[in-house]
Amino acid sequence: xxxxxxxxLAKELGLSxxxxxxxxxxxxxxxxxxxxxxxxLAKKYNYKPNPFASNLRxxxxxxxxxxxxxxxxNFFALAVDGxxxxxxxxxxxxxxxxxxxxxxxxxxxxxxxENGLISGxxxxxxxxxxxxxxxxxxxxxxxxxxxxxxxxxxxLQFPKVISNNYESTFESTERLIKAGSKRxxxxxxxxxxxxxxxxxRGFQDALVANGISFTDESLITCTENMEDNYLLLKxxxxxxxxxxxxxxxxxxxxITVYQVCRDLxxxxxxxLKVIGMTNLRTAALLNPSLSTLSxxxxxxxxxxxxxxxxxxxxxxxxxxNDIIVLAxxxxxxxxx
Amino acid sequence: xxxxxxxxLAKELGLSxxxxxxxxxxxxxxxxxxxxxxxxLAKKYNYKPNPFASNLRxxxxxxxxxxxxxxxxNFFALAVDGxxxxxxxxxxxxxxxxxxxxxxxxxxxxxxxENGLISGxxxxxxxxxxxxxxxxxxxxxxxxxxxxxxxxxxxLQFPKVISNNYESTFESTERLIKAGSKRxxxxxxxxxxxxxxxxxRGFQDALVANGISFTDESLITCTENMEDNYLLLKxxxxxxxxxxxxxxxxxxxxITVYQVCRDLxxxxxxxLKVIGMTNLRTAALLNPSLSTLSxxxxxxxxxxxxxxxxxxxxxxxxxxNDIIVLAxxxxxxxxx
DNA sequence: AATTTTTGCTATAACGTTTTCGTAAAACGT
DNA sequence: ACGTTTTACGAAAACGTTATAGCAAAAATT
Numbered sequence: 001x002x003x004x005x006x007x008x009l010a011k012e013l014g015l016s017x018x019x020x021x022x023x024x025x026x027x028x029x030x031x032x033x034x035x036x037x038x039x040x041l042a043k044k045y046n047y048k049p050n051p052f053a054s055n056l057r058x059x060x061x062x063x064x065x066x067x068x069x070x071x072x073x074n075f076f077a078l079a080v081d082g083x084x085x086x087x088x089x090x091x092x093x094x095x096x097x098x099x100x101x102x103x104x105x106x107x108x109x110x111x112x113x114e115n116g117l118i119s120g121x122x123x124x125x126x127x128x129x130x131x132x133x134x135x136x137x138x139x140x141x142x143x144x145x146x147x148x149x150x151x152x153x154x155x156l157q158f159p160k161v162i163s164n165n166y167e168s169t170f171e172s173t174e175r176l177i178k179a180g181s182k183r184x185x186x187x188x189x190x191x192x193x194x195x196x197x198x199x200x201r202g203f204q205d206a207l208v209a210n211g212i213s214f215t216d217e218s219l220i221t222c223t224e225n226m227e228d229n230y231l232l233l234k235x236x237x238x239x240x241x242x243x244x245x246x247x248x249x250x251x252x253x254x255i256t257v258y259q260v261c262r263d264l265x266x267x268x269x270x271x272l273k274v275i276g277m278t279n280l281r282t283a284a285l286l287n288p289s290l291s292t293l294s295x296x297x298x299x300x301x302x303x304x305x306x307x308x309x310x311x312x313x314x315x316x317x318x319x320x321n322d323i324i325v326l327a328x329x330x331x332x333x334x335x336x
Numbered sequence: 337x338x339x340x341x342x343x344x345l346a347k348e349l350g351l352s353x354x355x356x357x358x359x360x361x362x363x364x365x366x367x368x369x370x371x372x373x374x375x376x377l378a379k380k381y382n383y384k385p386n387p388f389a390s391n392l393r394x395x396x397x398x399x400x401x402x403x404x405x406x407x408x409x410n411f412f413a414l415a416v417d418g419x420x421x422x423x424x425x426x427x428x429x430x431x432x433x434x435x436x437x438x439x440x441x442x443x444x445x446x447x448x449x450e451n452g453l454i455s456g457x458x459x460x461x462x463x464x465x466x467x468x469x470x471x472x473x474x475x476x477x478x479x480x481x482x483x484x485x486x487x488x489x490x491x492l493q494f495p496k497v498i499s500n501n502y503e504s505t506f507e508s509t510e511r512l513i514k515a516g517s518k519r520x521x522x523x524x525x526x527x528x529x530x531x532x533x534x535x536x537r538g539f540q541d542a543l544v545a546n547g548i549s550f551t552d553e554s555l556i557t558c559t560e561n562m563e564d565n566y567l568l569l570k571x572x573x574x575x576x577x578x579x580x581x582x583x584x585x586x587x588x589x590x591i592t593v594y595q596v597c598r599d600l601x602x603x604x605x606x607x608l609k610v611i612g613m614t615n616l617r618t619a620a621l622l623n624p625s626l627s628t629l630s631x632x633x634x635x636x637x638x639x640x641x642x643x644x645x646x647x648x649x650x651x652x653x654x655x656x657n658d659i660i661v662l663a664x665x666x667x668x669x670x671x672x
Numbered sequence: 673a674a675t676t677t678t679t680g681c682t683a684t685a686a687c688g689t690t691t692t693c694g695t696a697a698a699a700c701g702t
Numbered sequence: 703a704c705g706t707t708t709t710a711c712g713a714a715a716a717c718g719t720t721a722t723a724g725c726a727a728a729a730a731t732t
Contacts, residue, residue, distance in 0.1 A: 003452060003477070005718060016682045021720060031680060046477070048451035052397070053718030056388040056687045063431075071420075072413045080407050084434050088441075093453065095399075096432045098420050105424075115384035116339060117429065141339070141382075258621045282616060285594045287623030341688060352712045357690060367710060389688035392717045 004045045013041060024049070064120045064308060065095040067109055069127075069151070073251060074279040075297045076124065079149065082301025083122060090309055101126040101224060110138045120145040120312045122304050125153055127191035132156050145311035149304040150295070154194035159311070159322040161304040163295045165195055168328035169202030170209075172275045172293045173247055177210045179336045181245025181273050184212070185236075187253045190223050199249040199277070217241065222253055229253065233260045237272070244272055251278035258286060274335040277328075288334035296326045340381045349377060360385070400456045400644060401431040403445055405463075405487070409587060410615040411633045412460065415485065418637025419458060426645055437462040437560060446474045456481040456648045458640050461489055463527035468492050481647035485640040486631065490530035495647070495658040497640040499631045501531055504664035505538030506545075508611045508629045509583055513546045515672045517581025517609050520548070521572075523589045526559050535585040535613070553577065558589055565589065569596045573608070580608055587614035594622060610671040613664075624670035632662045 010020045015034065023030045023038035030038075041047075055061035066083055068076045080096065087094045095118065099106040106126055111134075113121070121144060123135070132153040139146060139158075149161040176184050186203045189196055200219075207214045220236060222229040236242060237260055248254035254276025261268050268274055268288055275291045276283070283290040303324050342360075346353045351370065359366045359374035366374075377383075391397035402419055404412045416432065423430045431454065435442040442462050447470075449457070457480060459471070468489040475482060475494075485497040512520050522539045525532055536555075543550045556572060558565040572578060573596055584590035590612025597604050604610055604624055611627045612619070619626040639660050 003450065007718075017718090018683075018720080019681055021718095022681090025720085029680065034680080046450070050392070050718050051451050051453050052388045052392040053687090054720075056386070056392055056689085057718080057720045059687070061388070071407070071416050072410065074408065077408045077413050080432070081434065084407075084432065088433070091448075093431050094433075095429050096416070096420065097424070097430075098417065112427075114339065114382070115387050117387050255618060255621065262621070280618060282591060282618050282622060285591065285598070285623060286618060286621050287625075289623075343688075353688090354690080354692095354713075355711055357688095358711085361690080365710065370710080386688050389717090390690075392719085393688080393690045395717070 003050075004047050005050065006047075009038070009041055009045070009047060013037060059116075060119050061117075062091060063093045063095060063118045064122065064305075064312075065097060065109075065113055065118045067097045067099060067106065067121065067123045069099050069101050069124060071096070071098055074281065075150070075251065075295060078279055078297030079124070079301035079304075082298040082303075083305040084301075085298075086302055086305040086309065092309065099126045103128055103131045107131070107134045110134055114138065114142050116142075118144065120308045121147070122301075122308055123148050124151040125193075126151070127189055127193045129153075129155075129192045129194065145308055147304045147308045147311070149300050151193060151195050157321055159307055159324075161300050161307065161324045161326070162195070163300065163326045163328045165198035165328070166202040166205075168293055168330060169199040169247065169249070169277075170206045171202075172330055173203045173206035174210060175291075175330070175332060175336060176245040176247065176273050176275060177206065177212065179245075179269070179273050181243075182212070183241075183243045184218065184245035184247060185243035186219050186247050187222050187249065187257075188219055189250070190221055196249055199247075203247055217243075222256075226252065226256060229256050230260060233257060234264065237261070237264055237266060242272075246272060246274045248274065248276040248278075251276065251280065254278055254290065258290070262287075268335050275330075275332075276335075283331075284333060286335075291331060291333045291336045293328050293330050295328050299326055339386075340383050341386065342383075345374070345377055345381070345383060349373060395452075396455050397453075398427060399429045399431060399454045400458065400641075400648075401433060401445075401449055401454045403433045403435060403442065403457065403459045405435050405437050405460060407432070407434055410617065411486070411587065411631060414615055414633030415460070415637035415640075418634040418639075419641040420637075421634075422638055422641040422645065428645065435462045439464055439467045443467070443470045446470055450474065450478050452478075454480065456644045457483070458637075458644055459484050460487040461529075462487070463525055463529050465489075465491075465528045465530065481644055483640045483644045483647070485636050487529060487531050493657055495643055495660075497636050497643065497660045497662070498531070499636065499662045499664045501534035501664070502538040502541075504629055504666060505535040505583065505585070505613075506542045507538075508666055509539045509542035510546060511627075511666070511668060511672060512581040512583065512609050512611060513542065513548065515581075515605070515609050517579075518548070519577075519579045520554065520581035520583060521579035522555050522583050523558050523585065523593075524555055525586070526557055532585055535583075539583055553579075558592075562588065562592060565592050566596060569593060570600065573597070573600055573602060578608075582608060582610045584610065584612040584614075587612065587616065590614055590626065594626070598623075604671050611666075611668075612671075619667075620669060622671075627667060627669045627672045629664050629666050631664050635662055 006017050006020050010017045020038055023035045070076055084094055097109045132155055135156060147159045152160040152162055186200055188200055204214045246257055248257055257274055266272055277293045279294045279297050283292045342353050342356050346356045356374055359371045406412055420430055433445045468491055483495045488496040488498055522536055524536055540550045582593055584593055593610055602608055613629045615630045615633050619628045
């Protein structure tokens with residue numbers, strides 16, 4: 001007994017389809033008595049309007065897409081949780097697409113979504129600052145509301161939800177220095193990314209503000225290949241000029257630092273003070289407990305979704321230039 | 337310049353819409369020369385068929401739904417990753433719905449999906465073994481392919497992807513015992529769940545097989561409230577009859593055990609040997625490194641999705657009774 | 673009482689596809 | 703040459719909604 005449709009409802013009620021449609025839409029054109037009749041029969045038969053028919057006719061639906069680099073990462077998982085909490089409440093359906101830091105994949109997802117399946121987009125871009133053109137292009141042709149969060153394309157005018165990366169990294173770095181670090185190190189990625197550049201800027205300014213010179217040795221570049229990173233850091237940490245403090249602006253880098261220290265038997269925090277930017281729930285249980293700068297991931301997701309739905313419903317998809325900034329949270333534990 | 341449609345394509349080509357439709361569908365009714373003409377113009381205009389129109393007409397689409405209790409959990413995140421890897425490859429779109437262990441939410445998602453938005457479902461149920469009726473009911477009325485993974489409704493006949501919970505828990509428990517544990521403890525949940533019952537059965541049988549009697553004290557019941565659990569475990573661990581080994585069949589319980597031990601200054605593994613069922617990437621970095629029984633989460637997701645798409649495409653949604661069993665992996669570290 | 677306005681409903685045309693059926697023309701068989 | 707099949711396309715009817723326009727009857731206004 002597959003779902004009933006409006007036509008059958010109308011027939012049984014002795015009404016026209018249009019009346020039924022309007023009644024279900026709670027239109028003022030319909031008397032409250034017939035409305036009630038319709039609603040009741042609809043409930044009795046568990047009638048559900050066919051979203052394809054309805055979306056086709058209305059030329060829009062209640063589906064949105066989330067494009068993120070990764071889901072196996074507490075930050076993004078929390079963000080999705082936040083997003084879902086609002087789409088769920090507002091009866092939107094949420095598609096999820098993972099790019100795995102692959103620009104081509106990001107492009108192809110976007111291209112796919114030009115078919116009109118969705119009414120809005122929440123995005124966190126993958127690394128690499130070259131490729132923002134596809135977003136602009138997508139917007140030109142699809143004209144859909146888009147909200148970026150955390151990893152945002154700084155060069156594009158879109159609504160964004162970010163956290164205070166510069167300030168909080170500045171503060172974190174100062175804590176490293178005040179705890180005694182003379183040679184702090186910042187781990188940067190191969191591919192540039194606005195979010196990370198802000199963190200780096202905070203790091204750099206904190207050094208300078210505290211009388212430490214910022215040199216080539218204040219930075220190391222890690223890649224997507226975790227084994228390479230492990231070896232790279234191992235080599236650096238074994239050298240005579242090894243750093244005595246680390247700010248890891250990405251979760252997995254912090255983990256690698258711990259692995260290397262464990263294997264080299266370096267003492268954290270004595271030999272090396274560590275602050276990692278992460279939302280790991282187990283940070284406090286690591287050996288030693290990891291000092292973290294954590295992002296309000298859930299809230300960022302929630303804010304992004306709230307903003308997006310507002311744009312969708314108000315049809316104000318003019319590239320609103322709202323930027324919502326939330327605060328990161330620094331938690332100092334034994335690793336500093 | 338919003339997307340072009342078939343009608344405009346047909347007009348420009350001097351063909352009928354049906355011909356264009358068939359050409360794009362690579363129908364044998366159309367000559368290869370016109371096919372080429374059509375394809376080329378379609379590509380030129382970046383034509384994308386409207387999925388709503390197409391789904392409406394065909395009465396099915398390329399969208400599936402994933403219903404899971406939680407995404408902020410490495411197991412489920414990995415599983416979603418696995419699912420997405422295959423839906424992506426096969427050009428399906430993936431909806432995500434989080435139940436947060438809330439049965440009502442689970443029911444309402446299911447009810448919502450009776451509107452026909454999707455062509456198939458991948459589910460991991462929330463705790464509580466009473467409420468499987470809604471799945472059966474959904475299937476009766478929607479007749480959609482459904483695949484369950486990990487947390488499966490044992491009482492229902494549906495295709496399932498699980499891991500060898502009984503055997504691997506048996507083995508894990510034996511390791512605890514062989515490492516010297518005389519009084520192993522199993523943490524169970526308030527709400528029963530087949531998956532967990534299997535693990536408990538493995539635990540119990542391992543005790544018996546190794547000459548340890550299985551009593552009320554071999555079990556403790558934790559809830560969804562982590563603070564309560566913390567206090568409960570703290571009390572137990574402070575008592576004289578405290579256990580000297582723990583099998584935590586859920587990630588968050590293992591974390592709580594660590595928290596309690598840290599705060600009570602209990603030495604792991606000397607005072608308490610711990611094995612946790614988890615997919616935490618940081619297990620090796622905990623203090624001390626946590627011995628884990630981990631599930632092949634990504635693979636489970638991948639298998640579930642592969643099976644589902646097969647069912648969708650073969651239209652064999654007869655409640656196939658396939659059960660795919662993958663192997664968990666035991667990694668003994670310092671906590672034992 | 674004659675008029676305008678409002679109320680409550682219906683008929684019908686979209687929305688953009690896919691599918692079924694029909695049919696000329698071309699190809700084939702005898 | 704004639705009938706039959708195949709090829710390549712088009713016309714039109716779905717799919718299940720929603721939106722627009724129209725229209726009686728009832729209510730309100732003059």
